[in-house]
Amino acid sequence: MENEGKIRVRICLGTTCFVMGASKLQELEHLMPPEWKDKVDISADTCLGMCQNSNSGFMKAPFVKINDEMIGGATVEKVIDKLKELIV
Amino acid sequence: MIGDDDTLFIDIGCSQQKKYNQNTYGDFYISKRYPEERRLIAVLSDGLGSGIKANILAEMTATMILKFVAAERNLMKAAEIVMNSLPVCQVRKISYATFSVADCSETGLVKIVEEGNPEFLHIRNGRVIPEEPKIIVSKKFPNRFMRTYTIQMDIDDRLLFCSDGVTQSGLGGPIYKLGWRREGLIDFVEKRFDAVPDISCRQLAQEVVVEAQTKEPERQAKDDISCMVLHWRQPRSLLVFTGPPYYADRDAEYANLFINYQGRKAICGGTTANLVSRELNRPITTEMFAKGSLPANSYMEGVDLITEGVLTLSKAVEYLEDAPQEMPDDAAGKLVTLFLDSDCITFMVGAKVNQAHFDPDLPLELELRKNVVKRMEKILTQKYLKQVSLHFI
Ligand code: FES
Numbered sequence: 001m002e003n004e005g006k007i008r009v010r011i012c013l014g015t016t017c018f019v020m021g022a023s024k025l026q027e028l029e030h031l032m033p034p035e036w037k038d039k040v041d042i043s044a045d046t047c048l049g050m051c052q053n054s055n056s057g058f059m060k061a062p063f064v065k066i067n068d069e070m071i072g073g074a075t076v077e078k079v080i081d082k083l084k085e086l087i088v
Numbered sequence: 089m090i091g092d093d094d095t096l097f098i099d100i101g102c103s104q105q106k107k108y109n110q111n112t113y114g115d116f117y118i119s120k121r122y123p124e125e126r127r128l129i130a131v132l133s134d135g136l137g138s139g140i141k142a143n144i145l146a147e148m149t150a151t152m153i154l155k156f157v158a159a160e161r162n163l164m165k166a167a168e169i170v171m172n173s174l175p176v177c178q179v180r181k182i183s184y185a186t187f188s189v190a191d192c193s194e195t196g197l198v199k200i201v202e203e204g205n206p207e208f209l210h211i212r213n214g215r216v217i218p219e220e221p222k223i224i225v226s227k228k229f230p231n232r233f234m235r236t237y238t239i240q241m242d243i244d245d246r247l248l249f250c251s252d253g254v255t256q257s258g259l260g261g262p263i264y265k266l267g268w269r270r271e272g273l274i275d276f277v278e279k280r281f282d283a284v285p286d287i288s289c290r291q292l293a294q295e296v297v298v299e300a301q302t303k304e305p306e307r308q309a310k311d312d313i314s315c316m317v318l319h320w321r322q323p324r325s326l327l328v329f330t331g332p333p334y335y336a337d338r339d340a341e342y343a344n345l346f347i348n349y350q351g352r353k354a355i356c357g358g359t360t361a362n363l364v365s366r367e368l369n370r371p372i373t374t375e376m377f378a379k380g381s382l383p384a385n386s387y388m389e390g391v392d393l394i395t396e397g398v399l400t401l402s403k404a405v406e407y408l409e410d411a412p413q414e415m416p417d418d419a420a421g422k423l424v425t426l427f428l429d430s431d432c433i434t435f436m437v438g439a440k441v442n443q444a445h446f447d448p449d450l451p452l453e454l455e456l457r458k459n460v461v462k463r464m465e466k467i468l469t470q471k472y473l474k475q476v477s478l479h480f481i
Binding site for chain 2: 011012013014015016018019020023026029042043044045046047049051052060061
């Protein structure tokens with residue numbers, strides 16, 4: 001598989017996440033260091049299901065899933081920081 | 089129920105040209121759908137003379153017939169009463185207005201009454217086929233009679249009605265001494281079907297009117313020219329699934345109902361798309377970049393369009409209201425294009441409410457899905473004459 005071994009980043013573009021700022025996350029691909037391109041696989045999701053989850057606790061939209069970890073209140077900076085941890 | 093429907097869709101298109109030098113039409117057409125009865129009534133009336141007087145006579149006659157026929161289930165009886173009660177011009181001793189009325193059922197059955205207007209054309213496989221009228225003479229006015237017909241239309245049959253401004257176009261001129269006449273019209277129509285077998289009602293009506301006008305010397309119409317075309321065709325149907333069902337244990341049932349629907353299919357809503365994907369085990373891919381102010385489309389095998397939910401639906405209502413010349417290239421624009429391309433639109437509206445949409449922290453207020461869909465239904469039926477049904481699930 002082409003994407004095997006890559007870090008998977010799923011950006012939620014569902015209603016709640018979109019109005020809470022997920023549209024800005026679409027820029028992630030252009031804002032992260034170019035050398036990460038072949039290490040990270042970015043894609044969009046129709047809804048990560050977190051918005052309907054009353055147990056999402058203190059986590060807030062927009063949501064991004066990095067591999068199996070859910071990030072709430074996601075911003076480009078927050079996602080890049082997380083990726084840094086995973087890449088080094 | 090959703091999907092099991094064997095009725096046809098009746099498309100209608102009309103076109104008109106005023107008599108030269110008049111500022112209003114002396115012919116009048118009107119049509120109305122009665123969705124609960126799966127019925128459409130269309131009337132074409134030609135008022136005596138031209139200009140505003142003719143316009144009022146024709147409009148009065150047409151609207152009166154429409155209302156009367158709609159209320160009185162028996163068309164023949166209704167038309168006879170109208171025929172007997174229409175006033176006669178004291179000077180010219182002829183009716184104030186002639187009319188044709190078609191009471192059409194989506195099963196293909198149609199009843200037609202003509203009084204004074206040229207005989208309609210029944211077009212099947214691109215050829216005009218003869219129809220025998222039953223003549224009913226007015227008991228009150230011996231020189232007045234109506235032709236009545238009961239016909240079973242086949243799929244893709246058309247009916248063409250016109251005012252005498254069409255058949256008499258060119259009358260007295262150098263080429264068409266006797267006018268274009270019914271024969272000329274039939275010839276023209278059959279040739280048009282040879283060239284464009286699936287010509288739309290609107291297009292055909294327009295072409296007939298333009299052609300009639302060219303028969304007139306210097307293209308100056310001596311009379312009002314009107315044409316009305318009806319077409320019984322396979323409805324282009326669309327099913328829109330938006331919002332998850334209230335009871336989650338019915339997800340599978342609705343996902344299957346959706347995918348087995350005969351017609352085009354759209355999903356509006358991320359959760360709904362995920363539900364269908366999960367139940368049918370079909371992957372979704374989502375475009376990364378938003379177009380305009382809306383999230384982009386997603387794709388799934390067997391589904392014609394997938395969009396985000398309430399933002400896109402609200403935007404689509406906006407587009408339907410404003411009717412922009414060119415539809416924007418975003419998800420709502422694509423949805424509206426799909427609507428306009430369909431005759432029958434069914435919405436499967438999930439009643440489950442996503443609480444997150446009412447979080448006061450949201451930077452904007454989201455409308456309730458149910459309300460957006462209701463606004464959509466209203467505008468699609470009233471402004472765009474679509475057949476819309478809503479199913480709350
Ligand atoms: S909209 Fe992002 S989790 Fe549902």
